[in-house]
């Protein structure tokens with residue numbers, strides 16, 4: 274690969290906006306300045322040159338609810354690049370009882386198809402001594418420093434509070450970050466049973482079975498458990514005010530807690546489930562479900578104020594045929610929606626385009642904050658000499674209407690169908706390779722590399738009560754009472 278220069282653009286990072294060219298050699302940024310020359314010149318006139326997006330939450334080819342999500346690492350990473358995302362973080366998912374290291378092998382086999390760089394979080398779906406031991410190998414030998422816990426999906430992936438506390442405590446020892454899917458799985462299971470018994474079998478009942486309070490309760494509980502374990506906490510797909518409120522409160526108390534809204538929850542609302550077409554509503558079934566405007570406003574405010582940290586997709590794409598498994602029983606509709614290709618253009622359009630977010634905030638929540646929280650900054654998420662050349666050249670004037678017909682995702686619909694976006698990539702570079710050029714993809718299966726991440730040091734502790742709880746002092750007493758008082 275020869276050298277490439279990105280010329281005449283405006284560099285936008287999480288904290289700076291300035292005019293400069295970039296020189297890229299060997300997949301990395303090697304110079305930032307004016308008048309740079311190279312073998313190939315990409316014209317960025319009128320464009321913003323930003324770190325490529327990092328989606329911290331995808332499920333590619335995920336075995337789930339009796340099927341597999343249809344976008345795999347090949348189609349999923351093509352979709353990512355088409356929308357300006359140059360790294361995805363997927364979830365290695367051991368089935369209950371399966372070794373973490375076995376699950377890791379399965380994920381490494383699948384991700385060989387990736388067209389952009391990727392990493393994994395490891396899911397903790399069961400608990401015993403073997404899991405405890407393997408967590409250390411996962412962190413130290415494999416560079417996976419975040420562990421996901423499902424507080425929902427009772428009888429499948431859900432772990433209980435004792436398991437959460439044990440795993441969170443282990444994360445604290447290892448300098449790893451626990452993550453939670455925060456919904457009260459016991460209450461959801463009970464509400465599902467009641468709704469079905471009452472004859473509520475359609476996709477709208479999915480939303481009734483997962484009210485915002487089940488998310489608020491679980492978020493609050495996870496924060497408290499993390500604090501007792503002395504560890505920070507990353508809350509995935511924060512979708513409602515109650516969960517956001519718990520995160521805000523924790524931050525005000527000095528706890529390191531991060532919230533991750535999804536682009537779907539920012540843009541789409543619960544009225545989608547009232548649509549008269551069963552397919553339309555079922556295609557939008559995901560957990561947590563879409564919410565009303567009050568919750569959306571809360572999420573946007575959190576991104577602007579910094580109480581919410583990153584925007585993800587939870588990309589978990591099922592075809593209409595797969596969704597139809599739930600005809601007659603909403604609990605059998607595979608949960609998940611797509612969004613990888615649309616996250617950046619939609620967030621730009623509805624965030625920067627409306628004045629709700631600055632360009633620098635856009636870069637922070639789509640890339641830099643993710644890299645910092647997950648331990649791969651400044652290799653990723655930065656425009657700095659020495660950083661990987663994962664770059665998006667963003668044309669703020671370019672427009673399109675989102676359609677399934679034109680998407681890279683392998684499914685047969687798009688939940689954002691018909692939405693107009695203004696702000697799209699002109700070029701996308703994945704470690705220096707120009708993978709999108711004026712709307713045309715030039716991706717290579719297998720170009721993507723696994724990104725090993727570093728554990729965080731003791732400085733990354735939660736700040737409130739951990740010292741008391743992890744180092745109890747025995748009470749000194751003068752004598753032993755005669756009776757067992």
Ligand code: DUC
Pocket residue numbers: 332454558559560561587589608609610
């Ligand atoms: N939610 C979804 O909608 N799909 C995948 C897993 C999840 O938690």
Ligand code: ZN
Pocket residue numbers: 454509510560561
């Ligand atoms: Zn989830």
Ligand code: ZN
Pocket residue numbers: 330331332509587
């Ligand atoms: Zn998920």
Ligand code: ZN
Pocket residue numbers: 706707715716717
């Ligand atoms: Zn090529």
